[in-house]
Amino acid sequence: MKKIKFIAFIAVLASFFLGVSLKASASSPSLSVNNVYTTSSSVTGTASKGVSIIVRNSNKKTLSTTTADSQTGKFSADLHTNLKANQKLYVYARRSSTSYFYRIVTVKTPQTTASKSNSTTSSNTSKSTSNSKASSKLTINEPTGKWYSGNNNGYRVVTTFSQSTGLNQALYKNGKFQKKLINYASYKVTTYNKSFWKITYRERGSKTYQSFYLRFTDNTHFIIVNKDNKALKVKYGNAPYHYYKFVLVSNK
Secondary structure: OHHHHHHHHHHHHHHHHHHHHHHHHHHOOOEEEOOOEOOOOEEEEEEOOOOEEEEEOOOOOEEEEEEOOOOOOEEEEEOOOOOOOOOEEEEEEEEEOOEEEEEEEEOEOOOOOOOOOOOOOHHHHHHHHHHHHHHHOOOOOOOOEEEEEOOEOOEEEEEEEEOOOEEEEEEEEOOEEEEEEEEEEEEEEEEOOOOEEEEEEEOOOOOOOEEEEEEEEEOOEEEEEOOOOOEOEEOOOOOOOEEOEEEEEEOO
16 A cells, blocks of 8 residues: 555656646757858857857857847858867857756758769860869959948847938847938048958038948858958947847848
C-alpha cells in the first residue's frame, strides 16, 4: 500500500515539473536564423516581435546586436568582421535575463552553380567567371532615392536624396516618427572611387556645411564610414551608437 502511494506521489511530482517545464518553454522567444556564409555582411532571420538579438562567436564575444522588428519580427544584425567557413555563431533572441533562446549557426561557403555536364569546356568556365565579375561591378553614379537603415534597438534612419527636395533624413522608432535629422538640404557628391563617396550638405536656412562619408557594398547598399573609408559607429538622435548599413527601397 505504501509502495502504491509513493508511486502516485512521484507521478504527481513529475507532472508538476513537466507543467513548469512546458510553461518556461512557452515563454521563451522564438527564433529562426537564415543561412550565414563567409561572404555575409549580416545575420538575418525572424524572431518574436521586439526581442533583442545578440550575435556572438564561440569565445562568447559579441559581434552584433539589434532588435527584431516590432511588426514582423524580422531582424538584420550587421557584421563588421570576416567570417570563416565552419565558424560557429551563437544567435540569441532575448526578452529578459531569464527568457531567451539561442541557435548555433555554422558559417557556410557560398554555393556555386554546378556545371550541367562534366564535359563543360574551360572556355565556358572562363565566360561564366567573366560575367560574374561584371555583375559585381558598381554602376551607381547618383544616390537618388530613399534608403532605409538596418534596425538598431528599434530605431531606423530613413535617408532620402532627391533632385527636387534635396537631402532629407529622419529617425523612426518601432515605425513611429521621432525627429528630423536633416531638413531640405542642398548637397553635392564627391566620389573618391566607385564605392567611396563624400556627401557635403547645407540645410535650408543654414550657412554651415556639413558632411559624411559612405561606402557602397553593391548598387543597393551602403555603409557609413569615416574619411579613411573605415566603418564608423554613428549616433542619430536618441538612438545608441551603431554601425549603420542602408538599403535602397525606392529609386525615386
